Amino acid sequence: MAKNDLLILCNGQAADLSACPVLPMARFRRAILDSVASGARLSALFAQPVAEAKAVRLMAVLARPESGDLALLSCEVKIRTPR
Numbered sequence: 001m002a003k004n005d006l007l008i009l010c011n012g013q014a015a016d017l018s019a020c021p022v023l024p025m026a027r028f029r030r031a032i033l034d035s036v037a038s039g040a041r042l043s044a045l046f047a048q049p050v051a052e053a054k055a056v057r058l059m060a061v062l063a064r065p066e067s068g069d070l071a072l073l074s075c076e077v078k079i080r081t082p083r
Helices: 025-037
Strands: 007-009 041-050 055-064 069-078
Touching: 025 041, 025 055, 025 069, 041 069
Parallel strands: none
Antiparallel strands: 007 069, 041 055, 055 069
């Protein structure tokens, strides 16, 4: 996992949504798995509609007790309509 795959924040710190890295799905998944294997907890996982595309943006928040901070990351997932 690359260092710029995560947006690191202190508890209560605000950040612009555009500052959160948008990763390819495989890298998003790997970053979450690697972080949890290293002791982080998946604190939140939610989706937000992407206005310009038929997609949702998955957002993950990881609580990292060893450093006392939060790590945010995201990926976009295309929405497919059933036929």
